[in-house]
Amino acid sequence: MAVLACKDDRGLFNAVKRFEGQLEEPRSLLRVANYEDIISDADNIPALAGWAAAFRQRYLDLTPVTGA
Numbered sequence: 001m002a003v004l005a006c007k008d009d010r011g012l013f014n015a016v017k018r019f020e021g022q023l024e025e026p027r028s029l030l031r032v033a034n035y036e037d038i039i040s041d042a043d044n045i046p047a048l049a050g051w052a053a054a055f056r057q058r059y060l061d062l063t064p065v066t067g068a
Contacts, residue, residue: 006060007034035060 005012016032023029039060042052 001030003030003032004038005032005034007036009034
């Protein structure tokens with residue numbers, strides 16, 4: 001199972017830690033990553049760079065709603 005979330009989503013990461021505590025071998029079944037790191041890695045792959053920029057703008061750029 002993979003869980004993806006924004007880097008600052010502490011609630012989700014705390015919930016995952018609690019869930020991992022219920023598993024006999026937590027790392028064998030569960031992986032956690034954040035969108036920011038995945039998109040940053042995709043920036044370095046020429047075939048994915050355009051997709052990464054579009055994903056970042058659509059899903060990670062919060063300035064349209066925060067006004068910042």
